[in-house]
Amino acid sequence: MLKEERFQLILNKLSEDQKVTLKTLSEQLKVSEYTVRRDLKELTDQGLLKAVRGGAVPHSPTPHHFADRLNYQTDVKRAIAEKALGLLQNGQVVVFDGGTTAMAISSILPRDLHITVVTNSFPIVNVLESHPNIEVLFAGGRLNKSAFASIGHDTINFLRNVRADIYFMGICSIHPTIGVTTIYYEESEVKKAIVEVSKKVVALTPNERINTAEAFFICPATSVDVIITDDQGKESTEASFKDLGITVM
Known part of the structure; x- marks a missing residue:
């Protein structure tokens, strides 16, 4: 599975459940938890979610200004x-x-x-x-x-x-x-x-x-x-x- 496909599946799962865990994503994506952790960090850097211990949660959708x-x-x-x-x-x-x-x-x-x-x-x-x-x-x-x-x-x-x-x-x-x-x-x-x-x-x-x-x-x-x-x-x-x-x- 391409990295971009993993990213989209992670974001879809987060939208559905309001949280994701390393273990669950590792099983669903069929990759290591290390790879999932790296994906979550990259998505965090892009401002698309917030990586936390053991997984990730969404950012607030509220406008900033x-x-x-x-x-x-x-x-x-x-x-x-x-x-x-x-x-x-x-x-x-x-x-x-x-x-x-x-x-x-x-x-x-x-x-x-x-x-x-x-x-x-x-x-x-x-x-x-x-x-x-x-x-x-x-x-x-x-x-x-x-x-x-x-x-x-x-x-x-x-x-x-x-x-x-x-x-x-x-x-x-x-x-x-x-x-x-x-x-x-x-x-x-x-x-x-x-x-x-x-x-x-x-x-x-x-x-x-x-x-x-x-x-x-x-x-x-x-x-x-x-x-x-x-x-x-x-x-x-x-x-x-x-x-x-x-x-x-």
């Missing part, structure tokens, strides 16, 4: 945002990161809600500028132009002084064993700092980002208290994370 993500799956984001409102109450300190789903929540916050919002997102600051009862603290720093959010040393130092009741974390990829990951190193460091200072971590993720992985680690899945996803993916998400004590909404 904020402008592209803003109008991507808007109905799903709205549904997730409406579920998230049920976790909010007066007096809380709430962190929103640079995710567009977090922005969707900020855009529908009730006018009579009294909370303090901490964010590194320029668009969220703009959305909340006119809210009459929300105090906004902006974690300044260097601008990540693809996300319209601040990153870097100053941002992280600011966030480490916060003690948040809830962190609404925009998710690029989440996997029960690999954990929460993203494509940008500096973004991972900011999110990691927020997780460390938050009483409750709420992952906001459409179903398509479940059981995917990217290059840079944020936290283990067990650091997440609640996953809010779309109704279509709720059952499969519960099945993936049922043994970790995570609430799925």
Whole structure:
């Protein structure tokens, strides 16, 4: 079998099952596990999957640039945002990161809600500028132009002084064993700092980002208290994370 044929079969299997293992692929392709491992590395280098110990999982299909993500799956984001409102109450300190789903929540916050919002997102600051009862603290720093959010040393130092009741974390990829990951190193460091200072971590993720992985680690899945996803993916998400004590909404 030609290498290109193996690649296509691997990608087809990954699309069907959302994961592949070295042992299974070795048997199906009739090649050694060493050859499969080499194929998975090459496919990872091409950005077509994420090689992990013992096999591979998909990359998240989410667009990378904020402008592209803003109008991507808007109905799903709205549904997730409406579920998230049920976790909010007066007096809380709430962190929103640079995710567009977090922005969707900020855009529908009730006018009579009294909370303090901490964010590194320029668009969220703009959305909340006119809210009459929300105090906004902006974690300044260097601008990540693809996300319209601040990153870097100053941002992280600011966030480490916060003690948040809830962190609404925009998710690029989440996997029960690999954990929460993203494509940008500096973004991972900011999110990691927020997780460390938050009483409750709420992952906001459409179903398509479940059981995917990217290059840079944020936290283990067990650091997440609640996953809010779309109704279509709720059952499969519960099945993936049922043994970790995570609430799925």
